Amino acid sequence: MRYLENERRYETMVYNRSGASGLKLPAISLGLWHNFGGGDSYENGRAMVRRAFDLGITHFDLANNYGPPAGSAEETFGRILKQDIGHLRDEMVISTKAGYYMWPGPYGDWGSKKYLISSLDQSLKRLNLDYVDIFYHHRPDPETPLEETMAALDLVVRQGKALYVALSNYSPEQTRQASAILKSLGTPCLIHQVRYSMLERKIEEGLLDVLEEERIGCIAFSPLAKGMLTDRYFQGIPADSRAAGASIFLKPEELTEAVMAKTRQLNELAGRRGQKLSQMALAWVLRGGKVTSALIGASRVSQIDDAVGTLANMAFTDEELQQIDNILKG
Secondary structure (H helix, E strand, O other): OOOOOOOOHHHHOOEEEOOOOOOEEEOEEEEOOOOOOOOOOHHHHHHHHHHHHHOOOOEEEOOOOOOOOOOHHHHHHHHHHHHHHHHHHHHOEEEEEEOOOOOOOOOOOOOOHHHHHHHHHHHHHHHOOOOEEEEEEOOOOOOOOHHHHHHHHHHHHHOOOEEEEEEEOOOHHHHHHHHHHHHHHOOOEEEEEEEOEOOEOHHHOOHHHHHHHHOOEEEEEOOOHHHOOOOOOOOOOOOOOOOOOOOOOOOHHHOOHHHHHHHHHHHHHHHHOOOOHHHHHHHHHOHHHOOOEEEEOOOOHHHHHHHHHHHHOOOOOHHHHHHHHHHHHO
16 A cells, blocks of 8 residues: 555545635545444544545544543544654644533633634644644534624634634524625635435535625535445444444434435446446535535545545436435435
8 A cells, every 4th residue: 555655646546626615625535423433443544534535535534522531533643643644734624623522611612712722722633733624613502692602713713723614503594694694704605515315415405505605615424325336335334443342323213214215226326327426425415516615524445445435426407316316305
C-alpha cells in the first residue's frame, strides 16, 4: 500500500467547492462515527484511513462523542495521524463536532459557549492537533440563545482553533437564522451536515433550498441508509452485520419486506448501470450538484474502494431518475 508515495492519488477523486467558500471537499468523505472506537480493531481502522487517503479522500469527519466510548474515535485518529500521515496534515480536512452529551454536569451537553469551547479544547488534545479545519455545532439547542452558540463558533475561528464553522441537524429556518448571525459576525457557515439518502429525503423539503440561497455547502451522512442501500441484507441478516449486533443505529425490524422489495428493485437498476447498489445510491445523493460530499462509513477497506468506484459512473438519464422515484414511491 503506497498511501504516502501515491502522487497521483488526487487524480482518482472529484473535488467540489463548499458553498461560497474557497474550500473544496472530496465527493466522497470518510466518517469515523462507527468502527474507530476503543473496542474496535485499531489496525483495521488504520488500514481504512490509509486506503482512503491513498484514493484521494482528504476529508475525515469526527465528533467529540464518536466511539464508543465517547472520545475514542478522536484518539484513534490522532494515533493514526502520529503514526502514518500527520506530516501531510496540510493535505487533509479534519472536522469535529460538539452538541450531544459528552460529560456529566451542566456544562457537558447542548450549545452553551462554555460547553463548545471546552469540548473543542478536549477534542484537540485527543487528536493531538493545534486546530481542526471544520468545527460543527452538532444539533440545535432549544434553550441556549442561538446568538450565544453562533458567537462560540465565531470565537473558535478567531482563537485559531478552527478554520471554518458548520452546522448539523438544523431545520431550514434554524439554518437561515444561524447563517444570518454568523455572517454578521464575519464567520460565515461553511457547510451543513444532514442525513440524506434515497430512503430519507426530508432535506428536499426546504433545507436544500435554504442552503442554496445562503450559499452554504451540504454534506450528506448515512447516504446508504445505515447499510440498507447495499446488497448486505438480501439473503437475510449476516451474523457479522450491524443489524445482528448490539448497534442502536440499525435494528432488524427496520429491514421490512417493503424496504427490501424496494432495495432489490434498485439493485436491479444499479446492475443495468454496471454498478453496485451502494455505488448508485452514492451517485444519486451527489446528483445535480446540490450535495458537496457524501460522507460514508466503512468497516473494511473494500467498502472504501467500492465507494470511490462510484466516481466512474455519476451520470443519470432522466428515465433512470424517474425509475428510481417510481420504485421509492411504490
